[in-house]
Amino acid sequence: MSLARVNWRELFARFGLVLALIALVIILSLLSDRFMTQSNLINVLRQISINAIIAAGMTVVIIGRGIDLSVGSLLALTGVVGAALAVGGLPAGIAIAAALGLGLAMGVFNGAFVAYAGIAPFIVTLAGLTIFRGMALAFTDGRPISGLPPIFMTIGYGSFLGLPVPVWIMLGFLLLTHVILRYTALGRSIYAIGGNEEAARLSGIPVRRVLLFTFAYSGLAAALASVVLNGRLNSAQPSAGVMFELDAIAAVVVGGTSLFGGRGGVFGTLVGALIIGVINNGMNLLNVPSFYQQIVKGGVILGALLIERVVSTRRS
Amino acid sequence: MTLLAMRGVTKRFGAVAALSGVDFDLEAGEVHALVGENGAGKSTLMKILAGVQPLDDGTMTLEGREVRFRNVSDAQARGVVMVYQELALVPALSVAENLFLGTLTGIVRYRALRERARALLAQVDLDLDPETEVERLSIGEKQLVEIARALAREGRVLVLDEPTAALSSSETERLFELIAKVKAAGVSVVYISHRLEEVFRIADRVTVLRDGRLVGTRALGDTTPDEVVEMMVGSAVHRYQRPDRHRDERLGRFELDIAGEAPIEITVHAGEIVGLAGVIGSGRERVLPSAFGLRDGARWGEQPLRSPREAIRAGIMLVPSDRKSQGLVLELSVQENVSLGTLSRLQRFGFMRPEAERAQTRHWIDMLSLRPPLPHKPVRELSGGNQQKVVLAKALAIEPTVLLLDEPTRGVDVGARAELYDVIDDLSTRGLGLLLSSSDTEELIGLSDRILVFRGGRVITELRPPFTYEEVVAHVTGARQLA
Numbered sequence: 096m097s098l099a100r101v102n103w104r105e106l107f108a109r110f111g112l113v114l115a116l117i118a119l120v121i122i123l124s125l126l127s128d129r130f131m132t133q134s135n136l137i138n139v140l141r142q143i144s145i146n147a148i149i150a151a152g153m154t155v156v157i158i159g160r161g162i163d164l165s166v167g168s169l170l171a172l173t174g175v176v177g178a179a180l181a182v183g184g185l186p187a188g189i190a191i192a193a194a195l196g197l198g199l200a201m202g203v204f205n206g207a208f209v210a211y212a213g214i215a216p217f218i219v220t221l222a223g224l225t226i227f228r229g230m231a232l233a234f235t236d237g238r239p240i241s242g243l244p245p246i247f248m249t250i251g252y253g254s255f256l257g258l259p260v261p262v263w264i265m266l267g268f269l270l271l272t273h274v275i276l277r278y279t280a281l282g283r284s285i286y287a288i289g290g291n292e293e294a295a296r297l298s299g300i301p302v303r304r305v306l307l308f309t310f311a312y313s314g315l316a317a318a319l320a321s322v323v324l325n326g327r328l329n330s331a332q333p334s335a336g337v338m339f340e341l342d343a344i345a346a347v348v349v350g351g352t353s354l355f356g357g358r359g360g361v362f363g364t365l366v367g368a369l370i371i372g373v374i375n376n377g378m379n380l381l382n383v384p385s386f387y388q389q390i391v392k393g394g395v396i397l398g399a400l401l402i403e404r405v406v407s408t409r410r411s
Numbered sequence: 412m413t414l415l416a417m418r419g420v421t422k423r424f425g426a427v428a429a430l431s432g433v434d435f436d437l438e439a440g441e442v443h444a445l446v447g448e449n450g451a452g453k454s455t456l457m458k459i460l461a462g463v464q465p466l467d468d469g470t471m472t473l474e475g476r477e478v479r480f481r482n483v484s485d486a487q488a489r490g491v492v493m494v495y496q497e498l499a500l501v502p503a504l505s506v507a508e509n510l511f512l513g514t515l516t517g518i519v520r521y522r523a524l525r526e527r528a529r530a531l532l533a534q535v536d537l538d539l540d541p542e543t544e545v546e547r548l549s550i551g552e553k554q555l556v557e558i559a560r561a562l563a564r565e566g567r568v569l570v571l572d573e574p575t576a577a578l579s580s581s582e583t584e585r586l587f588e589l590i591a592k593v594k595a596a597g598v599s600v601v602y603i604s605h606r607l608e609e610v611f612r613i614a615d616r617v618t619v620l621r622d623g624r625l626v627g628t629r630a631l632g633d634t635t636p637d638e639v640v641e642m643m644v645g646s647a648v649h650r651y652q653r654p655d656r657h658r659d660e661r662l663g664r665f666e667l668d669i670a671g672e673a674p675i676e677i678t679v680h681a682g683e684i685v686g687l688a689g690v691i692g693s694g695r696e697r698v699l700p701s702a703f704g705l706r707d708g709a710r711w712g713e714q715p716l717r718s719p720r721e722a723i724r725a726g727i728m729l730v731p732s733d734r735k736s737q738g739l740v741l742e743l744s745v746q747e748n749v750s751l752g753t754l755s756r757l758q759r760f761g762f763m764r765p766e767a768e769r770a771q772t773r774h775w776i777d778m779l780s781l782r783p784p785l786p787h788k789p790v791r792e793l794s795g796g797n798q799q800k801v802v803l804a805k806a807l808a809i810e811p812t813v814l815l816l817d818e819p820t821r822g823v824d825v826g827a828r829a830e831l832y833d834v835i836d837d838l839s840t841r842g843l844g845l846l847l848s849s850s851d852t853e854e855l856i857g858l859s860d861r862i863l864v865f866r867g868g869r870v871i872t873e874l875r876p877p878f879t880y881e882e883v884v885a886h887v888t889g890a891r892q893l894a
């Protein structure tokens with residue numbers, strides 16, 4: 096391909112997101128001299144870590160043509176249960192493992208209704224959203240749990256090789272998700288089901304088991320995010336995570352994963368989470384009132400979808 | 412008295428000549444059957460009459476005056492109404508709303524509408540609440556609602572395009588009574604059908620089309636089913652037929668419930684191609700889904716087939732009839748599609764083995780001469796014939812012992828079709844057992860070692876080579892049972 100005949104559309108479709116992020120970073124560093132500092136950039140990474148972890152699980156569900164609205168409530172539930180077990184005297188490692196196991200189990204619960212009872216994911220996880228929240232509130236009687244063992248402080252505030260621990264956890268989980276999606280037979284099955292469930296079924300792919308996995312994985316992601324959040328707050332709140340599902344979905348779709356399934360990936364989700372995180376951070380630095388921040392955030396989501404739509408319809 | 416005369420009607424779709432210089436007459440108050448093989452031009456001729464499509468050349472005279480319909484309401488205004496092969500009701504609206512769709516203006520007076528709807532439904536003997544949503548009706552009831560709608564337009568010419576294809580026999584009886592009734596009221600009926608026993612029962616005259624040309628018109632009293640079949644298929648052209656091969660290695664036997672009175676049995680031998688023939692509604696279209704575990708009550712020998720996974724484990728694989736909605740994941744590449752059925756073999760500890768996957772894809776691309784031979788091209792961008800090769804590659808990669816081919820060349824152009832035939836033939840010489848379900852008689856004759864003909868959920872006959880075109884068509888249309 097000669098330089099004069101660069102296919103801009105192709106280039107944009109592939110790298111448009113990253114270019115948008117770079118453009119955003121340049122603009123913000125011109126507008127505020129506090130933006131382009133090492134501490135602020137690390138700050139942005141730490142701020143997005145919880146959303147990015149949840150969004151990684153959400154990406155897996157959405158590629159399989161599902162949606163998981165229950166993640167915010169599930170984060171609250173696994174957070175308070177894990178914290179209570181740790182405060183109650185169980186070794187912290189076991190308490191954390193129990194929280195992760197609970198997230199997985201609740202994800203299986205969602206997935207079973209979707210895959211085996213055939214109920215729409217939107218409905219199942221909408222029910223999950225209120226059920227898990229109710230369980231978290233009932234379990235704690237509505238009160239926060241504090242006095243967590245010191246390992247939670249380490250998770251929330253420690254750092255390793257110059258990066259905060261939450262950022263490492265985020266990167267590790269994103270990498271795991273990427274490997275599952277791109278290099279395993281399971282990942283291939285998820286793309287196939289999201290792209291054409293009927294064709295996948297007629298090819299002998301165990302569609303129900305794979306769908307069950309996607310929801311279980313999303314549950315695990317929510318539980319992992321709750322461990323990080325407990326560390327950051329050094330306590331567990333039954334009211335934590337309200338609306339987190341929307342932030343996660345926003346990161347996924349801004350990151351170019353199709354809500355219609357079968358297309359996308361977790362790298363895009365990371366960039367999506369970064370774009371949203373950078374915009375939030377920039378608006379804070381520029382002292383934009385929070386009401387306006389919400390408007391801008393919604394606008395960014397719409398803009399990203401619009402661009403995706405233009406690019407993808409031109410392509411086909 | 413001649414009500415309608417079409418003269419020299421010609422219609423092209425791009426390079427396809429759908430109709431060339433066809434003449435067609437309709438008397439007042441007659442039932443006139445229109446027959447011919449798939450693609451003969453029957454629907455196109457009647458769509459021109461009903462104002463759905465314009466003609467390229469030719470004339471139409473209605474009651475002695477030349478007419479030219481620009482659209483459907485033009486034709487309806489002159490009393491020509493058509494019930495389409497693919498029904499055209501709005502599922503979410505009520506029966507009453509559907510009946511008067513397109514005639515409603517301004518504020519709708521629902522009470523009056525209901526009363527008129529009730530009267531119309533009574534005319535077609537349909538005991539239904541006009542408020543019922545159309546999506547809750549059976550196909551037969553929908554058909555009757557369509558006819559009631561045609562009557563609501565006060566038609567003088569009623570065109571029915573393959574109305575009984577999806578009807579049960581009691582629904583068919585009701586339809587025939589209704590046709591007799593409207594005929595008695597002086598309405599002319601054009602009746603398109605593949606079933607000659609129906610034609611000989613209810614029609615006064617029959618017109619035969621072949622490859623877009625008029626073969627002839629006969630009064631039913633002056634002709635026989637055999638003559639009509641002969642008119643449909645033309646002079647005996649010598650076509651490729653496979654030699655009668657002897658084979659004895661039996662692979663197994665299917666026992667399938669295709670909603671007939673009793674389950675059917677099909678024995679498959681190694682290296683054999685079993686053709687399945689029959690019109691839509693004959694049960695033929697249910698055989699392959701059943702053999703792939705998509706319907707209840709299917710067995711392969713002692714092994715029950717309750718899901719595609721069970722069928723695949725038993726060595727049975729399906730190439731489905733609709734490659735876009737059932738065969739392919741259009742978002743994925745050629746390679747990813749070819750691997751879909753063999754993921755468990757292409758992995759180790761859950762991880763895909765890229766070498767094995769590449770090698771497998773390469774093998775099938777070469778074997779089926781896929782063009783272009785690019786494993787990473789999205790299947791969306793391939794031609795119909797090459798997409799079909801990808802579906803075939805996926806199916807063959809699982810190394811089945813029995814391959815089920817459902818309309819394997821539908822929507823595939825002539826060149827690619829010949830290539831697919833070579834591939835299918837080659838597969839049988841390698842010892843695969845194949846079931847070939849097709850509505851293309853020529854394809855069945857060219858590929859099959861024997862042909863099972865279906866009617867009413869049963870195998871009515873088994874044909875052995877040498878096949879003649881007439882013989883197959885005669886059995887499929889039911890002409891043989893009439894004679």
Ligand SMILES: Nc1ncnc2c1ncn2[C@@H]1O[C@H](COP(=O)(O)OP(=O)(O)O)[C@@H](O)[C@H]1O
Nearest residue numbers: 424427429447448449450451452453454455456
């Ligand atoms: N809308 C269309 N576009 C292109 N080709 C068409 C269209 N409708 C019909 N044809 C072609 O015209 C021929 C006659 O089709 P049709 O009238 O539907 O046949 P029949 O009803 O006798 O089976 C076929 O070759 C068919 O593929």
Ligand SMILES: [Mg+2]
Nearest residue numbers: 453454455496
């Ligand atoms: Mg037709």
